Amino acid sequence: MRRFTGPGPSDRPLPEHARGPGNLPAELNRFIGRDDELAALARRLESARLVTLTGLGGVGKSRLAAHGAAILQDRFCDGVWLVELDSLREPHLLDLTVAEALAAADRGGRPVRAALGEHLAGRELLLVLDGYDHLVEACAELTLELLRRAPGLRVLAAGRRPLGIPGEHVVPLAPMTADDAAALFADRAASVVAGFTVEASDEVAVAELCRRLDGIPLALELAAVRLRALSVNQVLHRLDDRFRLLTGGARGTLPRHRTLRTAIGWSHELCTPGERLLWARLSVFAGQFDLEAVEYVCAGPELPGEEVLDVVAELVAQSVLVREETAAGVRYRMLDTVRAYGADWLDATGDTARLRRRHRDWYLGLATWCELDWFSPRQAEIAARIEAELPNLRVALEQSLASADDTHLGQYLAGTLWFYWVGCGRLSEGRHWLDRALELDSDHDEARLKALWVTGHVAVLQGDTVGALGALQECSEKAERTGNATAAAYALHRTGCLALVCDDLPRAEELLRGALARYREIGELSSTALMAQLALAMTVAFQEELADAVRLGEEVREVCEDHGERWTLAYAQFVLAYAAWSQGDGGRARTLLEESLAVDHAFGDLLGAVLALELLALVTLGEGEAEEAAVLQGAAGRVWPSVGLPLFGSHHYSRLHALCEERARRRLGDEAYEDALRAGGRLDLDAAVARILRPAHRSPAPRRTVRIAPPATNEPAASPSASGGETAG
Numbered sequence: 001m002r003r004f005t006g007p008g009p010s011d012r013p014l015p016e017h018a019r020g021p022g023n024l025p026a027e028l029n030r031f032i033g034r035d036d037e038l039a040a041l042a043r044r045l046e047s048a049r050l051v052t053l054t055g056l057g058g059v060g061k062s063r064l065a066a067h068g069a070a071i072l073q074d075r076f077c078d079g080v081w082l083v084e085l086d087s088l089r090e091p092h093l094l095d096l097t098v099a100e101a102l103a104a105a106d107r108g109g110r111p112v113r114a115a116l117g118e119h120l121a122g123r124e125l126l127l128v129l130d131g132y133d134h135l136v137e138a139c140a141e142l143t144l145e146l147l148r149r150a151p152g153l154r155v156l157a158a159g160r161r162p163l164g165i166p167g168e169h170v171v172p173l174a175p176m177t178a179d180d181a182a183a184l185f186a187d188r189a190a191s192v193v194a195g196f197t198v199e200a201s202d203e204v205a206v207a208e209l210c211r212r213l214d215g216i217p218l219a220l221e222l223a224a225v226r227l228r229a230l231s232v233n234q235v236l237h238r239l240d241d242r243f244r245l246l247t248g249g250a251r252g253t254l255p256r257h258r259t260l261r262t263a264i265g266w267s268h269e270l271c272t273p274g275e276r277l278l279w280a281r282l283s284v285f286a287g288q289f290d291l292e293a294v295e296y297v298c299a300g301p302e303l304p305g306e307e308v309l310d311v312v313a314e315l316v317a318q319s320v321l322v323r324e325e326t327a328a329g330v331r332y333r334m335l336d337t338v339r340a341y342g343a344d345w346l347d348a349t350g351d352t353a354r355l356r357r358r359h360r361d362w363y364l365g366l367a368t369w370c371e372l373d374w375f376s377p378r379q380a381e382i383a384a385r386i387e388a389e390l391p392n393l394r395v396a397l398e399q400s401l402a403s404a405d406d407t408h409l410g411q412y413l414a415g416t417l418w419f420y421w422v423g424c425g426r427l428s429e430g431r432h433w434l435d436r437a438l439e440l441d442s443d444h445d446e447a448r449l450k451a452l453w454v455t456g457h458v459a460v461l462q463g464d465t466v467g468a469l470g471a472l473q474e475c476s477e478k479a480e481r482t483g484n485a486t487a488a489a490y491a492l493h494r495t496g497c498l499a500l501v502c503d504d505l506p507r508a509e510e511l512l513r514g515a516l517a518r519y520r521e522i523g524e525l526s527s528t529a530l531m532a533q534l535a536l537a538m539t540v541a542f543q544e545e546l547a548d549a550v551r552l553g554e555e556v557r558e559v560c561e562d563h564g565e566r567w568t569l570a571y572a573q574f575v576l577a578y579a580a581w582s583q584g585d586g587g588r589a590r591t592l593l594e595e596s597l598a599v600d601h602a603f604g605d606l607l608g609a610v611l612a613l614e615l616l617a618l619v620t621l622g623e624g625e626a627e628e629a630a631v632l633q634g635a636a637g638r639v640w641p642s643v644g645l646p647l648f649g650s651h652h653y654s655r656l657h658a659l660c661e662e663r664a665r666r667r668l669g670d671e672a673y674e675d676a677l678r679a680g681g682r683l684d685l686d687a688a689v690a691r692i693l694r695p696a697h698r699s700p701a702p703r704r705t706v707r708i709a710p711p712a713t714n715e716p717a718a719s720p721s722a723s724g725g726e727t728a729g
Contacts, residue, residue, distance in 0.1 A: 022079035023101060024070050024128075031067045032187055033180030034060070041068045041171060045126070045154055048169040049147055052157040055173035056319045056335065058218030058263040062130050064173060065158040069128050076154075078125035086131035091138035098142065102127075113145065120150035129157045133270050133318075140165050160267055161317045172319070175215030175335065182210050184217060188224035196227065205232045212239050214335040219260050242340060264341045267320060277303055278311045279320055280349065283342035284359045287391030288324065288331040293366075297358045328381075328388040356399050363389065363396035364409060367416045374419045375526045377564025383603050386420045393417065397433050401440065408444035411437040415450035419527065421458060423567050425604040427643060431458050438471070449475055449487040456494045460501060461607055463645025468498050489518035493532045500539050501648035509543075512536040530556045530568045537575045541582070542652045550579045570599035570608050577615060586622045593619065594693060601689045609685060610639040614647070616692060618660045626667040627676045629660055634680020635688035 041064070044051045055061050069080045083101040088094065095112040104119035127146075132139040140163040143155055147167070157163060162170045176184060182198070185206060190196045198206050209232065213219040219242070226235050226245060238245050243261040268276060281298040282289075294312060299305035312332065315321040322333045334342070346352050366389065370382045386393070393413070400410030414433040421430025434455040442448050452475035459468035472495045479487035496511030512535050519529040533556050541549035553575040560569035577592035593612050600608035613636040621629035636657075640646040647653040665673040683691065 022073060022081055022125075024066060024073065024080055024082050027067065027070070029191065030187055031063065032184040033176055034064055034067075037064060037171075037173065038068050038071065041065075041156075042072060044169050044171055045072065045156065048167065049153065050143065050155045050157070050163070050165070050168045052159065052162050052168055052170050053173055054158075054160060054162060054170055054319055056175075056216070056264075056338065057160065057267045058216045058260065059173050059175055059319075060217040061158040061173055063217070065128055065130060065156055069126055069156060072126065076124055076126050078123040078152075080126045080128065082128045082130065084130050085135060085139070088135065091135050094135055094138045094142055098127075098129075113142070116146065117149040120146060120153050122152070123150065124152035125154075127153060127155045129155060129159075131159065132157060132163075133159045133161060133267075136161065136163065139163060160270065160319045174322075176210075176217060176220075177215065178207065178210060181213075181215040181217075181220055182206055185210060185220045185224055188221045189227050192224055193227050202232050205236050209236045209239070212236070212336065213242070214337050216260075216335070216337060218263050219337060222260055242337065243344070260337065261341070264338060267318060267338075268341065268345075270318065271320070272314075274303055274307065274311050275314055275318075275320075276345065278308070279315060279338075279342045280346040281342075281351075281355050282315075282321070282334060283339045283346050284352070284355045284395075285334070285339075285392055286395045288326065288333045288388055289392060290329065290331050293362050293392075294332070296362045297355065326388055327384040331388065356395075359392070360396040360399045360406075360409070363393050364400075364413055364416075367393065367413055371416050371419060374423075374567075375563060375565055379564075379566055380602065383420070383424050386417070387424065387604075401436055404440070407437070407440040408442040408447040410440070411442055411444070411451040412447040415447070415454040418454040418457065419567075421454070422461065422607070423603055423605055425606040425642070427458055427462055427607070431455070431462065434458065445478060445482050446484065446487075449479055449482075449484055452478070453487055453490040453494055456491065456498070460494060460497045461644060461648070463501065463648045465498065465502060465649075468494070472498065485518065485522050486524070489515055489522060489524065490528065492518060493528070493535075496532070496539075497535050500535055501650040501653070503651045505539055505543050505652070508539045509536065512539060525559075527565060527568045530559060530565075531571065534568070534571050534575050538578070541575065541578055544582075546579045546582055549575060553579065566599050567603055567605065567608075570596040570603075570605070574608070574611055574615070577612075577619075581615065581619055581622075586619050589619050590616070590623075597689060598693060601685065606639055606643050606685070609689070610636050610643060613639070613688060613692075614653075614657055614660075617664075618656055621660050621663055626664040627672065630664045630668065630673050630676035631680035631683075632688070632692075633657065633660060633664070634677040635683045635685075635691075636680075637677070638681050638683065639685055639688075 041051065041053070053061050053065050066082060069082070073080045081102050083098050085094070085097065088097055095116060099112050099116050099119075102116070102119060104116055129139060129143070136159070139157075143157070143163060144165045147153055147155065162168055175181070186196070186198045189198075209223060210220065213223060223235050223245075230238070235245070243264075268279070271279065278294075278298055281303075282294065284297065285293070291309065291312065295305050295308045299308055303311070312321065316323050316332070320334070320338055322335070324331050324333055343352075346355065367386075370386055374382055397410055397413055400406045400413060410433075414430070414437045417430065417433075421427055421434075434451055437451050438448070438455060452471045456468045456472035456475060459465075459471060472491050475487060476491040476495065479485075479491055492511055493515035496508050496515055499505075499508035499511055512532055515532050516529070516536065519525075519532065533552050537549045537552035537556075540552070553572050557569060557572040557576070560566070560572060573592040573596040577589040577596065580586075580592065581589040593616050597609060597612040597616070599605075600612060613632050617629045617632035617636065620632060637646070647657060661673075664676075668676065680688070
């Protein structure tokens with residue numbers, strides 16, 4: 001075989017005339033996208049004699065294999081030969097079918113395989129085997145023997161699963177990227193509806209259509225056919241019944257490519273009864289899931305737990321399941337189309353309700369374990385786990401809230417996930433689930449109390465005073481009435497936080513000290529209890545009792561370091577940074593804030609990150625960089641809408657922002673300040689954090705600390721006298 005490299009963009013148009021022998025059919029429409037996959041295929045064929053392209057039915061294996069082979073046709077002295085095996089049902093006719101495709105049938109009475117081996121022995125050619133799944137054992141045996149007899153032979157196989165023979169290089173084919181999928185849909189739609197183009201008004205609908213069809217080329221082509229009678233939006237709205245909608249493939253195509261149901265059903269037919277059963281049961285999952293969840297939810301008398309792993313492995317091999325390496329470990333995923341097919345089969349068995357309950361119970365247990373383990377060195381692992389499981393947790397929440405008998409489970413689950421809602425930047429979503437849960441009646445006081453104090457917590461952080469007060473009052477009254485000391489302590493704590501952001505500092509101090517006393521009484525040592533101490537530290541800091549604030553913050557930092565807790569530690573560093581800045585130590589304040597910001601960003605904690613940005617703007621101003629301070633304020637301004645009311649609507653938090661704005665505006669002038677503010681507003685959080693932690697793009701001028709005293713607590717923030725004087729300008 002001549003040496004070749006992968007096809008680049010210039011290689012994409014096929015040659016007008018065949019440059020060698022072979023039987024590849026001419027393509028009837030444009031080949032769209034897949035540049036990376038074509039290049040990978042060519043590289044593999046350069047080094048391997050057997051390359052197998054695997055993937056789900058309809059994902060485009062046959063087309064990619066044929067197109068890639070056509071591009072490479074002139075690299076093989078004896079050409080490229082395609083053998084289509086879809087319609088062959090008798091394994092004993094496989095040798096003859098391959099021989100006939102190669103024009104190598106022997107008329108002298110010798111065994112066909114012997115004739116095939118002799119025909120290929122001295123040739124350099126590429127043999128493309130397509131659609132062999134139902135003949136996998138026979139095809140694997142033949143391929144292995146031919147490769148051994150013919151050193152110049154290379155084989156490109158395309159099927160749902162590997163052949164499983166020595167020397168095989170497997171190339172899994174994923175669905176199309178969003179851009180390629182949209183381009184394919186537009187091209188096929190234009191062939192159906194004369195003059196069709198994707199107008200600006202249709203772009204969102206087309207993108208959503210491609211996403212919901214998983215970027216499966218067959219599904220996109222069938223959807224394009226429906227444009228003869230429907231608009232793009234109408235097709236999109238009918239996708240809930242995708243298997244009935246997506247029919248009508250062109251005449252002359254393979255039967256399995258004429259409807260989406262038959263394309264997926266072909267994979268289903270190739271499965272064993274156990275594999276079909278697991279496929280159906282896996283349809284209750286959403287997004288990714290792990291093996292432990294599958295074993296709990298899906299095992300049963302018909303599918304013993306010890307057999308689940310083997311069946312999962314088979315479904316992966318057959319491209320029904322996708323195996324993925326994630327931050328949370330090895331996980332599996334089903335395309336929505338595959339899941340929908342399995343869900344239909346599960347409904348037919350009448351087992352859907354039971355499987356959904358088992359799914360819900362597993363994720364209730366998972367959330368409980370993660371909450372208990374949050375106060376530990378495993379916080380980052382837990383955050384990654386919950387992030388990965390969020391689609392399934394949403395399903396569990398929906399399942400719980402859909403039944404009056406399970407309302408308490410929904411309340412419990414929504415409350416148990418407080419650490420994720422608050423600590424990982426999901427305040428709005430948490431509030432959504434909590435409000436829905438509390439709208440429903442429940443006789444389980446403990447579950448409702450948990451949802452109430454968590455709602456109060458989230459509402460405080462969002463600056464929703466009315467919502468926080470209502471939830472916390474109900475929680476406090478019910479907790480005292482039922483003797484629930486833990487819920488009573490939580491309610492008192494969050495009511496103290498509410499007083500803090502409402503600028504009632506004496507009451508905040510009283511309530512928070514009372515909450516800490518209750519936590520000590522019940523032996524509560526957790527992130528929640530430590531956050532109460534930090535709220536107290538900010539309260540006394542705002543009252544200029546900095547030594548007490550530092551003592552409280554240092555105590556929390558020591559406990560966090562002893563327990564490997566990082567999330568609360570970041571808030572302790574913020575409190576200590578505020579104290580350091582207030583005392584004129586800008587260098588220490590910056591160090592603490594950068595450490596805090598790095599942790600907040602790693603967890604996705606938007607509140608912690610935006611508070612750090614606000615204070616860093618002041619520190620930066622004190623270093624003489626007024627323009628950079630304004631940029632950081634602009635970046636913070638972009639984050640606040642995702643959290644809630646900027647700076648909680650609190651005078652004591654807002655006065656720091658106002659002080660920074662007043663001084664930066666004075667130094668820069670209104671126009672330059674506004675320009676810098678807009679520049680910061682164009683930075684997303686990732687870019688803003690990178691700007692602070694890796695400021696290589698900024699000028700290397702040395703920082704100099706400029707003393708800017710904090711405004712007095714009893715004076716307006718923007719008052720010139722409130723800053724204690726400006727020593728540099």
